[in-house]
Amino acid sequence: MTTSRESSDLLPAETETALDRAIDSAARHEGLFSLRAANIKQSAVRDVFDISIRPGLVSLAGGSPYLKSLPLEDLGRTAQRIIAEHGLEALQYGGGQGMEELRRLVCDVMAAEGIEGANPEDIVITTGSQSAQDVAAKVFCNPGDVILCEDPTYVGALNTFEAYEVDVVTVPMDENGLIPDELERIIGELQEQGRTIKLLYTIPSFNNPSGITLAADRRQRVVDICRDNTILVLEDNPYGMLRFDGEPLEPMRAHNPDDVIYLGSFSKIFAPGVRLGWALVPKHLYRRFYLACEAVVLCPSPLTQMLVTAYLTDYDWRGHLQAMRSLYRERCDAMLGALAEEFPDGVHWTTPDGGFFVWVTLPEGIDTYPLLYTAIDAGVVFIPGAAFSPSDEPSNKLRLAFSAVSPEDIVEGVRRLAPILRSAIEENRA
Numbered sequence: 121m122t123t124s125r126e127s128s129d130l131l132p133a134e135t136e137t138a139l140d141r142a143i144d145s146a147a148r149h150e151g152l153f154s155l156r157a158a159n160i161k162q163s164a165v166r167d168v169f170d171i172s173i174r175p176g177l178v179s180l181a182g183g184s185p186y187l188k189s190l191p192l193e194d195l196g197r198t199a200q201r202i203i204a205e206h207g208l209e210a211l212q213y214g215g216g217q218g219m220e221e222l223r224r225l226v227c228d229v230m231a232a233e234g235i236e237g238a239n240p241e242d243i244v245i246t247t248g249s250q251s252a253q254d255v256a257a258k259v260f261c262n263p264g265d266v267i268l269c270e271d272p273t274y275v276g277a278l279n280t281f282e283a284y285e286v287d288v289v290t291v292p293m294d295e296n297g298l299i300p301d302e303l304e305r306i307i308g309e310l311q312e313q314g315r316t317i318k319l320l321y322t323i324p325s326f327n328n329p330s331g332i333t334l335a336a337d338r339r340q341r342v343v344d345i346c347r348d349n350t351i352l353v354l355e356d357n358p359y360g361m362l363r364f365d366g367e368p369l370e371p372m373r374a375h376n377p378d379d380v381i382y383l384g385s386f387s388k389i390f391a392p393g394v395r396l397g398w399a400l401v402p403k404h405l406y407r408r409f410y411l412a413c414e415a416v417v418l419c420p421s422p423l424t425q426m427l428v429t430a431y432l433t434d435y436d437w438r439g440h441l442q443a444m445r446s447l448y449r450e451r452c453d454a455m456l457g458a459l460a461e462e463f464p465d466g467v468h469w470t471t472p473d474g475g476f477f478v479w480v481t482l483p484e485g486i487d488t489y490p491l492l493y494t495a496i497d498a499g500v501v502f503i504p505g506a507a508f509s510p511s512d513e514p515s516n517k518l519r520l521a522f523s524a525v526s527p528e529d530i531v532e533g534v535r536r537l538a539p540i541l542r543s544a545i546e547e548n549r550a
C-alpha cells in the first residue's frame with residue numbers, strides 16, 4: 121500500500137497537506153464509531169448502481185420500476201398546483217403519523233389486495249418500506265436477538281437488521297416459498313440454544329431476489345407457527361399487486377391483525393422517488409412503532425404525501441397498475457424465453473408469477489461474484505447471489521431484474537451473459 125509519505129513526490133504540496141489532514145482526522149475519530157457502525161455495509165445493489173448507468177451497458181441489476189408510462193406532464197401540473205394552492209401545508213412540517221386522507225386511501229389500496237377493514241388510525245406513513253424495516257428492528261431487537269428470514273432475502277433488509285447487531289437466521293424455501301416444517305424445526309433448534317427470536321421478516325409475494333411466492337395454503341400455517349412461538353411476522357409486500365395474471369393473493373395480515381406488521385410501499389406501484397410507504401401495525405404495538413418513526417423523520421414529506429394523495433384520487437391508478445402488470449409480464453416472458461434459448465445446460469432459474477426478478481442457479485462450486493467483473497466487461501450487469509444471504513459464503517446464484525429494461529435489451533443482456541456462464545461451467549468441470 122502507498123502511504124502519503126511515499127507518494128509525496130507525486131502530489132502537489134496542498135494535496136499532500138489535505139491528505140495528511142484527512143488521515144490524521146480519520147485516525148483521531150476512528151474510536152468514536154459505535155460498535156454497530158462496523159456492521160453497516162453498502163448494499164451490493166448500490167455497489168453496481170453507478171456502473172449500471174454507463175451508456176451501452178445492459179443492466180439486469182437494479183429492481184427499478186418502469187416509470188415512462190406515468191402521466192408525467194399531468195403529474196407536473198398537479199405538483200405545481202399543490203405548491204401554488206396548498207404550499208403552506210405542503211412545504212410545512214406535518215403530523216408524524218402521516219396525513220389522514222392518505223392513510224384512508226392506503227386502506228383502499230390494501231383492500232384491493234385483500235386486507236379489508238383496516239383502520240387508518242393503525243397506519244403510519246413511512247419513508248418507504250426500507251425505513252419501516254429499520255424502525256421494526258430498532259423497536260423490537262436487542263443485539264444478539266434473532267430475526268428469521270427467507271433464504272434468499274432482500275439485501276436492504278439484511279443490511280438494516282445487521283446494523284442493529286441482530287443475528288439473521290435463514291429458513292429454506294422451495295418453489296412454494298417458506299417451508300413451514302423447516303420454520304418449525306429452526307425455531308425449535310434456536311429455542312433449545314436459548315436464543316430469543318423476535319421477528320420473521322418475509323416477502324411472501326414475488327420475493328426479492330427469487331421471484332418465489334409463498335403458496336396461499338402455507339400462509340396461515342406460517343403465521344400460526346410464529347404466533348405459537350411469540351414471534352411477530354414482518355410482512356414486506358411491495359410487489360403483491362404486481363401479479364401478472366389473476367387476483368393478488370391475500371396477504372398474511374388479512375386475517376391476522378394482531379400478529380402481523382404489514383409493510384406497503386408506493387415505490388413499485390407508483391414511483392420510488394416519492395419515498396413513501398406505510399406500516400399497518402397491530403393496535404397494541406402501534407404507539408412505540410409510531411414514536412420510533414417520528415423520532416427518525418419527524419414527519420413523512422407532506423409534499424410527496426399530497427402528490428400521492430392526488431394520484432390516488434384524481435388519476436386512474438388501478439388502470440396504470442393493470443398496464444404495468446402486462447408490461448412486466450411481457451418483460452418477464454422475454455427474459456424466460458432468452459434464458460431458455462441462450463443459457464447452457466446445468467443452469468436453472470425460477471419462473472415468477474409477478475414482481476421484478478428471476479433467480480438463476482449455476483452448478484455447485486461456481487462463485488458468481490467474480491463473474492460480475494467479466495460480465496461488466498461484456499456489457500451486462502447482474503447482482504451476485506451472495507448479496508442476498510447473511511452468510512459470507514460464496515454463492516452459485518445470481519439475480520436478474522427484468523422490470524426496467526426493454527424486451528430487446530433483456531434478450532441482448534442474456535446473450536452477453538450466456539458465454540460467461542458457459543466458460544464458468546467448463547472451468548468448474550475441469
Ligand SMILES: Cc1ncc(COP(=O)(O)O)c(C=O)c1O
Binds near residue numbers: 276385392396397
Ligand atoms: C422486498 C423489498 N422491500 C423493500 C424495498 C424498498 O422499498 P422502499 O422503496 O419502499 O423503501 C425493496 C426495494 O427494492 C424491496 O425489494
